[in-house]
Amino acid sequence: MRRNVTIDWALRENVRACLRAMVKRILRRHGYPPDKQGKAAQTALEQAEPLSEGWAAA
Numbered sequence: 001m002r003r004n005v006t007i008d009w010a011l012r013e014n015v016r017a018c019l020r021a022m023v024k025r026i027l028r029r030h031g032y033p034p035d036k037q038g039k040a041a042q043t044a045l046e047q048a049e050p051l052s053e054g055w056a057a058a
Contacts, residue, residue, distance in 0.1 A: 019045060 023041040032040060 016045065019048075 020041045023044045024037050027037045027040055028034070
């Protein structure tokens with residue numbers, strides 16, 4: 001996620017959709033149940049939002 005974060009990723013829906021898809025691909029690769037992938041991807045994005053300020057600045 002860190003490599004794909006842009007400065008305004010929290011504001012642009014297309015960037016958020018790309019990050020969601022990336023998280024779902026990772027979950028699928030590691031055998032995460034398909035019916036729980038949507039919630040897990042949303043949780044991952046919510047957890048990444050506070051960290052993104054430091055990632056975008058670096």
